[in-house]
Amino acid sequence: MIRLTLTQAHELAESILLHNGFNAAHAAAVTATVVAGERDGCASHGLYRVIGCVNSLKAGKVSAAAEPQVIDQAPSIVRVDAAGGFSQLAFQAGLPMLQAKARSNGIAALAINHCVHFSALWVEIEQLTEAGLVVLACNPSHAWVAPAGGSQPVFGTNPIAFGWPRAGANPFVFDFATSAIARGDIELHRRAGKAIPEGWGVDAQGQPSTDPNVVLDSGAMLTFGGHKGSALAAMVELIAGPLIGDLTSAESLAYDAGSKSSPYHGELILALDPQRFLGAGAEAHLARAEAVFAGIEGQGARLPSQRRFEARKRSLEEGVQIPEALYNDLKALLN
Numbered sequence: 229m230i231r232l233t234l235t236q237a238h239e240l241a242e243s244i245l246l247h248n249g250f251n252a253a254h255a256a257a258v259t260a261t262v263v264a265g266e267r268d269g270c271a272s273h274g275l276y277r278v279i280g281c282v283n284s285l286k287a288g289k290v291s292a293a294a295e296p297q298v299i300d301q302a303p304s305i306v307r308v309d310a311a312g313g314f315s316q317l318a319f320q321a322g323l324p325m326l327q328a329k330a331r332s333n334g335i336a337a338l339a340i341n342h343c344v345h346f347s348a349l350w351v352e353i354e355q356l357t358e359a360g361l362v363v364l365a366c367n368p369s370h371a372w373v374a375p376a377g378g379s380q381p382v383f384g385t386n387p388i389a390f391g392w393p394r395a396g397a398n399p400f401v402f403d404f405a406t407s408a409i410a411r412g413d414i415e416l417h418r419r420a421g422k423a424i425p426e427g428w429g430v431d432a433q434g435q436p437s438t439d440p441n442v443v444l445d446s447g448a449m450l451t452f453g454g455h456k457g458s459a460l461a462a463m464v465e466l467i468a469g470p471l472i473g474d475l476t477s478a479e480s481l482a483y484d485a486g487s488k489s490s491p492y493h494g495e496l497i498l499a500l501d502p503q504r505f506l507g508a509g510a511e512a513h514l515a516r517a518e519a520v521f522a523g524i525e526g527q528g529a530r531l532p533s534q535r536r537f538e539a540r541k542r543s544l545e546e547g548v549q550i551p552e553a554l555y556n557d558l559k560a561l562l563n
């Protein structure tokens with residue numbers, strides 16, 4: 229393993245993105261999310277993703293200098309046209325108007341369109357919980373996941389993330405794929421030459437497989453929680469696809485045309501302002517919500533994101549460690 233300080237990790241990612249042609253704004257925005265992923269112990273959406281960014285650019289599937297256009301679509305809806313660039317800059321562009329609309333209306337949506345998307349959603353969620361807002365976000369990806377009861381890919385790995393601000397504590401945040409596991413995790417198993425657990429995927433005949441090559445290249449991934457994950461994955465296809473005028477995971481995969489680039493689609497982010505819902509009662513009701521967290525932690529169970537926040541604390545002190553093979557692959561992108 230190679231140890232990097234967070235500054236070194238930042239410099240490595242940003243220099244690769246700039247060297248390969250991304251403009252400064254995109255390089256900075258993408259670097260912030262992949263370094264945050266590595267820092268928080270989310271290797272599947274950490275520095276490893278820089279390789280995919282460069283591959284997507286070389287394949288002509290992402291714009292290196294797209295300028296997101298913010299559109300005031302409706303009293304409670306902001307739309308950002310990412311113009312074929314990565315989603316990070318589009319999110320940044322739409323964030324101020326989303327917050328302002330959530331504050332004045334109590335609820336608001338940000339629809340990001342035409343973005344190339346590969347990031348973990350909690351990075352965005354935390355920017356809204358820091359502003360005291362409750363938030364829900366989701367997006368499709370490429371069609372790699374079979375519906376419950378089937379064996380042919382229809383859904384993307386379609387993450388759903390939720391955030392709840394907490395006074396004096398880390399926010400309550402969960403962020404997971406509606407597949408049994410993120411595809412990035414299976415890709416990391418493949419890179420490490422490791423089998424995957426049963427339940428993550430099937431072969432082309434729909435039979436269980438623990439071979440990452442089979443599941444990634446010819447089989448299908450599975451949803452989490454059987455028909456429940458399957459229904460949630462379908463919901464994500466609908467509300468972050470046709471509802472916002474953007475591609476489904478099947479359409480994104482067709483657009484990819486075998487280039488193995490990051491998916492190209494939209495993202496939906498909903499922000500709710502407790503102050504507007506509750507007025508003078510906000511503080512008391514938010515205090516009552518704390519009993520839910522106490523009920524979980526009081527019996528020794530952990531909150532989602534707790535592992536991540538602990539990893540963050542450690543990384544801020546000790547830096548991060550990445551496999552030597554990944555480090556070498558990243559350095560090779562500077563040649």
Ligand SMILES: NC(=O)C1=CN([C@@H]2O[C@H](COP(=O)(O)OP(=O)(O)OC[C@H]3O[C@@H](n4cnc5c(N)ncnc54)[C@H](OP(=O)(O)O)[C@@H]3O)[C@@H](O)[C@H]2O)C=CC1
Nearest residue numbers: 346347348349387402403404405409410532533534535536
């Ligand atoms: N951009 C995209 O299109 C896609 C992005 N992704 C990203 O991949 C990432 C990983 O997703 P996935 O593979 O499903 O991750 P996991 O299956 O690891 O689940 C992640 C969530 O569950 C929490 N969690 C895990 N174990 C426990 C536990 N024992 N008790 C309580 N909470 C727990 C995690 O918290 P903690 O982090 O603290 O462990 C985290 O909030 C996400 O950030 C997602 O956004 C996934 C699919 C597509």
Ligand SMILES: O=C(O)C1=NCCCC1
Nearest residue numbers: 345346369385410411412
């Ligand atoms: O890990 C995943 O699953 C994905 N991550 C980024 C974009 C495609 C899906």
